[in-house]
Amino acid sequence: MQRIGVFVCHCGSNIAATVDVKKVAEMALLEPGVVHAEDYQYMCSEAGQAKIQAAIKEKNLTGIVVCSCSPRMHENTFRSAAEKAGLNPYMVEIANIREHCSWIHKNVEEATEKAVILARAAIAKVNLNAPLKPGESLVTKRALVIGGGIAGIQTALDIADAGYEVDIVEKTPSIGGRMSQLDKTFPTLDCSACILTPKMVEAAAHEKITIYTYSEVEKVSGFVGDFTVDIRKKARFVDAGKCTGCGVCQEKCPSKKSLSEFNRGLNTRSAIYTPFAQAIPNVPVIDTEACIKMKTGKCGICSKVCQAGAIDYEQKDEILTQKYGAIVVATGFDTIKLDNYDEYAYNQSKDVITSLELERVMNAAGPTKGHLERLSDGKHPKEMVFIQCVGSRCSDGRGKSYCSKICCMYTAKHAMLIRDKYPDVNVTVFYIDVRTPGKNFDEFYRRAVEDYGVNYIKGQVGKVIPQPDGKLLVQGVDLLDNKQILKEADMVVLATAIEPNPDVRKIATMLTASIDTNNFLTESHAKLRPVESPTAGVFLSGVCQGPKDIPETVAQAGAAAVKAIGLLAKDKLMTNPCTAKADELMCNGCSTCANVCPYGAITYEEKEVNDHGIRETRRIAVVNSALCQGCGACTVTCPSGAMDLQGFSNRQIIAEVDAICR
């Protein structure tokens, strides 16, 4: 028989205002096995934990139930408090009477009744608990960073500087990400390339960092501290060891009609290409869709002109298998497609562009060599209209329900840069709200208005109508003047919503990392664990977790690195002892459990058993407790009821249900 102690927390007024905590303690004392019950204002406080420890010692408790907040919050707190008092930590159960009870109910009588029932269920479970001992697993001291933008680069640098090996896997031919496409950065207006390229070079030169560009994560298995990852290194058709990066192949390539991804499709590139001049590595790739040699077998000019003999048309994809202790996701973002927004005439006019396209137009290495000109006729614009929130804050299903966060600031930046360089250009911004929280951010926006004369209009644009003479008629509203506005513009710039890189779904599935309805990766706790995925050993960096600007991304990248370092610094990890176990006498070796196990933790062995005096050799399921994550899929699928989860056995769960239904 267990000797159980029950501890009811007031949580200030969080619980006590809705639940009669004294009554919960009184009622608990009536339950079988309970020898002690008390309530206290804050059980998680030092004084509260001391009360638990004192009771364990004085009353010789063999198990305890804490009626408090969610176990996600304080299960570890109470388990370690109990362990210090000599109790096995797995003899501690939490009855969640806050999130599951006091916070969601108003009627004290009903809430108290429910709290009593929840306590009763936990007591019933503890009565059947057995002490469990966690195992140990080794930590591979190497980190994987998925994505080579500023988030991934910064995370990798920080982890590598702490002395750990880091691999960056980047899908495109170069690291640099979105930031490499930007012209200037707010709020200081320094040139994006000038601050990014040194970091790219630093990462490439770092002895602890290995960069795999033009590569993708293909398969992930294992668990925290011991992931095994397959990386597909796509064929570049250029031998990186031989290539000198001279660029002659790109000059001579006769196939020059592919749209440049780096310049957002505003101009073209050759079939053999590096995305941009400062690409790292400075090794081109061959686009097989565009390469004449690949398509027809004729051409081969790049091979002929390459002095280094680096071109290799026979190169094949390679799969590299590597072990990692921690994985950081830094897959970044893209702008949304504007097919749902016909009213802005984006698909009808070359002079309606997205803000990211404007970055390329303003950039000296861009399609117009940095000259502000209309993409339709190359003419210098006189009137420019910026439209905010295109696809952001849309709950109508056409766009994204969230605020993309960066648009207000980059639009102020664009407007200011244009007014500074071309004072003859009038700039009008249609906005819903101007959201510029952040250090020196609102001042930045006010400078655009006060010092640069940018015309901000509170209101939206209903439609953009391309005119026969090439102008764009913009129909909008000024809500403060209560007037509809018809304005002729030469260029229209759309502050297009950003969304997580579409590939992130695939990666999240491989990592079993959770993802929200907008495809942003979910953090473990929105406030207290913002860079950790709920999946142990997986960390989040940059826009894959939510919209953010460069300063925030760099800060979060550092935070993710610290969490990864904290993991890599450990030699061993305690494994969860709540793993599955097969009852040898009941298992019939049917393989159903092995088929559903997502972790490949179940194998079979031929084993001699003694079934009530009958000795025979049977095929029996064996669970590798280092791989088992305790999900319980096998226990529910087992047709003979042989599989059970330690700490969550069928008997324990039924006892809880019985206690609730009593």
Place this chain on the structure above:
Amino acid sequence: MSHVNKASQIKEISGVNPLKCMKCGKCSASCPSFNEMDIKPHQFVSYVQNGDIESLVNSKSLWKCLSCFACLERCPRDVKPAKLIDAARQLVVREKGATYLSPDEVPELLDEDLPQQLLVSAFRRYRR
């Protein structure tokens, strides 16, 4: 019927929740009748929200809306001002309390092409 809150009637008929409006003005920016209206499309939402239905039903705007549904198509928040306007119109029609047809008039109106449903509808009275 007499004291049923008119604002909630409009919300019920239209199925629109004016609280979803974020006051972006896209409806007014899209409206082809904007200049003909005294109460502008984006203001419709706040009139319903504030319960000032009297001003709404007496406005010129009520009958100037072309029901082109541009605002409904483009509203990023699913607020759909055109539906609110239409609901206000229905409120006016229903509130008249008038008898649209007297039984004496029926014989001379009858012809074989007349749908019976039309007659039934014409007899419907929206009384207080």
